[in-house]
Amino acid sequence: MARNMASTNVTYRNDLASDSKGSRPVKQMAAPKAVTSRVRAVRTFKRADKSSPASTLNFMERLPSEILFKILSYLDASALFSISHVNKLFNQLANDNALWNKIYIAELGKNKRRKPKRIDEMRDKMLLKIATVAVHDRDAGDWKWLHFKTVAECDMDYGLRRLGLISSYTGLPNQTEHVLRSIHVTWELTVSDKSGHEGTYEPSWSEFCETSVTLCWSGGGCLPNYQQISTLQLHGVRRVALNCPGLKAPGFRSLMAKLDVQDLTKSAQVIGQDKLVELKLLQPGIIIGVWKDRCSVAFVMFTLHFHRLVERSILGSAVCPYVMPVIKPPFDDIDPEYGLHGYQLHIVLHGTVCNIMSQSFSKLFCQRTQISDGLIQLTAISRAILSRHTPLSGSITLPWRCEALQGTVENCCIMSLTLLDEFKKPFWCVTSPVSMELEKTPVSYDYDGEHFLIHYQDSDGQMKMKFVWMKEQKQFVLTNLVVYVTVSKVNKHFSREY
Numbered sequence: 001m002a003r004n005m006a007s008t009n010v011t012y013r014n015d016l017a018s019d020s021k022g023s024r025p026v027k028q029m030a031a032p033k034a035v036t037s038r039v040r041a042v043r044t045f046k047r048a049d050k051s052s053p054a055s056t057l058n059f060m061e062r063l064p065s066e067i068l069f070k071i072l073s074y075l076d077a078s079a080l081f082s083i084s085h086v087n088k089l090f091n092q093l094a095n096d097n098a099l100w101n102k103i104y105i106a107e108l109g110k111n112k113r114r115k116p117k118r119i120d121e122m123r124d125k126m127l128l129k130i131a132t133v134a135v136h137d138r139d140a141g142d143w144k145w146l147h148f149k150t151v152a153e154c155d156m157d158y159g160l161r162r163l164g165l166i167s168s169y170t171g172l173p174n175q176t177e178h179v180l181r182s183i184h185v186t187w188e189l190t191v192s193d194k195s196g197h198e199g200t201y202e203p204s205w206s207e208f209c210e211t212s213v214t215l216c217w218s219g220g221g222c223l224p225n226y227q228q229i230s231t232l233q234l235h236g237v238r239r240v241a242l243n244c245p246g247l248k249a250p251g252f253r254s255l256m257a258k259l260d261v262q263d264l265t266k267s268a269q270v271i272g273q274d275k276l277v278e279l280k281l282l283q284p285g286i287i288i289g290v291w292k293d294r295c296s297v298a299f300v301m302f303t304l305h306f307h308r309l310v311e312r313s314i315l316g317s318a319v320c321p322y323v324m325p326v327i328k329p330p331f332d333d334i335d336p337e338y339g340l341h342g343y344q345l346h347i348v349l350h351g352t353v354c355n356i357m358s359q360s361f362s363k364l365f366c367q368r369t370q371i372s373d374g375l376i377q378l379t380a381i382s383r384a385i386l387s388r389h390t391p392l393s394g395s396i397t398l399p400w401r402c403e404a405l406q407g408t409v410e411n412c413c414i415m416s417l418t419l420l421d422e423f424k425k426p427f428w429c430v431t432s433p434v435s436m437e438l439e440k441t442p443v444s445y446d447y448d449g450e451h452f453l454i455h456y457q458d459s460d461g462q463m464k465m466k467f468v469w470m471k472e473q474k475q476f477v478l479t480n481l482v483v484y485v486t487v488s489k490v491n492k493h494f495s496r497e498y
Contacts, residue, residue, distance in 0.1 A: 061089060068093055077103050077147065078243040085247060092140070100143035104150070148240045148250050156238065156314055159183040163310060169360045170211055170346045171420040176306045177208045184239040185313050188253070189217050189300060192231045193224040204299070205401070210348050210358055212416040212431040213309070215302045218402045225295040226280075226288060232259045234302060236313025254316035257302075259286065271435035272398065272412035279398075279409060284432040284458055289400060299402045303414050307429035329423055329494060340490065341365040342422035345380050345483060347463075349396070349413050356394045356413055357478065364483075371498055374487050375462065378419075381481040383466070386446060392467075392476040396436050411436040415456060417463060419483060427493065428460055428485060439466065447477070461485040 060068070072080060072093060080103070084094035159182055163173040173179070187206075192198045204218040217223070237251040264282040272279045277289040277298045285305075289298040308324055316322035343364040349356040361380035370377055381388045398412035415434045421427040439453040447468040454465040466480035487498045 065093075069096070069099070072096075072099055073102065077107070081242055081250075082244040082247060095140040095144055097140065097143045100141075100147055104143055104147045107147075107151075145250075149252075152238055152240050152252060155183045155241065160310065168424075170306075170418050171344070171424055171426050172211060172306045172418065173310075176309060177213075179310055180213075180313065183310075183314070184241055184249075185310070186237050186239060186251075187215055187256075187302075187313070188235045188237050189215075189302075190231075190233040190235065191223055191229060191300075192233075193228045194230050195228075197224075199223075204403075207352055209350050209414075209416065210355065211306045211346065211418055212348070212414070213304050213306070214352055214414065215304070216352075216400075217300045219297040219299060220403055221296075223297045223300070226290050226297050227265075227295050229261045229297075232261055232286075232300070233257070235318070236316070238314045252314070253318040254312065254314050255319060255321045256304075256312050256316065257286075257321075259283070271433060272409040274407045274409050276405065276407050277400065277402075277409070279412065279433070281433060284430065284456075287433050289402070298405075299400065301400075301433070303416075303431045303433060305416060305418070305429045305431040307418070307426045327425075329421065329425070340376055340378070340422075343378055343427075344420040344424065345378065346418045346420075347380075347481070348416040349392070350416070351394075351397055351413055352399050352401075354394065356396060357390065357392050359390060361481075368498065371487060375484040376487060376490055376498070378483045378485065379481075380483065381478060383480045390478040391470075391473075392478065396467075396476060398433065411452075415454070415463070417456075417483070419485070421493075428483075428489070430456070430458065430463075432456065436467070444468070447479070452476075459486070460489050 072083070075083065080094050080099060084091045159179040162175050162179050162182075165174045166172065167174050186202065188200050188202055190198060190200045199222065201217050201222065203215045204220075205216050207214045223229075233255065234257040236254040236256050238254070239249045239251045242249040259282065261282065265280075268280045268282050268288075270278055271281045271287070273292065276292060278292055280288045280290060282288060285303045287301045289301065290296070291298050308322075311324075312322045314322075345361045345364060346359070347361075348358045350358075359380075364378040364380060366376045366378055381390065396411055396413050398409045398414065400407055400409065412433060412435050414431065416431040417429065418426060419428040434454050434456050436452045436454045439451045441451045444451070447470070449469045449471055452467045452469065454463075454467075456463040462484040464480070464482050464484075465478060467476045468479055469476055490496055491498055
């Protein structure tokens with residue numbers, strides 16, 4: 001008679017080694033076929049009786065453990081992971097180390113793609129841990145997570161190797177977006193309120209631009225009120241490639257930012273608004289859209305620069321961010337009295353959908369005599385040189401969308417700035433929402449229109465862009481672009497004493 005799986009504790013190795021026929025009663029004599037059929041009918045009828053405990057079990061749960069293990073042994077990693085979410089019984093069976101050991105050997109043992117040394121070291125440590133534990137005391141799922149970690153490490157190493165091709169314009173890897181998608185990187189926002197309640201959310205939408213990515217989380221009643229938010233944490237999550245629709249694949253988290261919103265709220269700047277929302281800039285790269293006349297959050301938006309974005313998204317831990325390596329620049333044999341030279345600037349203005357402007361400026365320099373107030377000035381577009389003035393391809397606006405509502409905030413956009421040093425290496429990289437303000441200037445004989453200013457500033461430097469609105473052409477023209485880098489940043493990077 002078949003075993004009652006509901007009342008039997010599952011033991012993996014012993015069940016696999018036992019004989020399922022040993023518990024059956026020995027027949028005294030052969031029974032006629034008609035009698036046998038009637039006996040089976042009675043047994044079936046009794047099983048169907050609602051008063052019988054066995055009637056609450058489905059067919060699969062009534063099967064012996066040996067049969068269930070045999071069925072599960074034919075499944076691949078995706079199917080085995082999916083079936084572990086059916087119920088408690090299948091969760092126990094699908095975490096069996098013997099099943100995942102077989103998958104690991106079959107899929108990774110034959111993997112011809114060269115694995116990095118750190119993967120072999122991690123695998124050896126895990127194998128040693130598993131081998132030194134008694135059979136009955138092994139943690140269920142050890143081989144499962146070893147398999148997932150190794151697959152993720154192989155994908156990560158393969159992706160990082162593809163970051164070698166560098167753009168001559170931006171100084172950044174050309175394949176950043178492709179690599180992030182190929183190694184299944186996404187991002188999660190963890191929001192904590194003052195009462196200690198914590199929630200984790202996936203982005204409502206994301207948009208890749210030329211040198212940055214914009215992530216947005218819509219409120220939708222899930223996020224706490226703006227005044228109740230205590231902390232925000234942004235994690236990069238590297239998912240394991242599994243074909244399991246409807247289920248969230250296992251992932252490994254890398255902390256990218258942790259913000260104390262209560263402290264940042266005191267210095268938060270309102271950079272724009274429309275009829276529905278007000279945009280509060282907590283710090284460069286992070287804004288919260290708050291419904292006007294309310295405290296509820298419409299959306300949270302993060303803008304991330306591509307510089308080291310792949311590494312920051314996957315190489316940190318769940319509680320510690322990735323630390324960028326200190327790379328000492330090559331020796332500069334130019335006389336320090338000459339000042340800075342050979343710098344290159346790539347700047348992009350865009351909304352959440354399309355670019356407004358994308359330009360590169362090379363051979364930027366600053367003589368030592370021009371250094372003042374602790375800032376080194378690099379001029380990309382001068383007001384006096386009309387031939388360098390650049391018309392914009394669109395208006396300076398920041399569209400937003402949140403569930404069924406959408407809008408556009410005027411005189412706001414996202415700026416992505418990449419400054420390369422004389423060795424064509426990223427020196428100062430910034431992506432942040434910025435606002436444009438009306439500037440009071442003397443009368444201009446070159447342009448008849450209103451003048452505007454975008455001013456960005458952080459601890460490493462400043463950026464000023466000046467525009468004029470051409471009313472007849474209905475177009476903005478960039479008339480002045482200057483980048484200021486702090487002397488302390490240059491001295492620290494190049495071991496100078498400007």
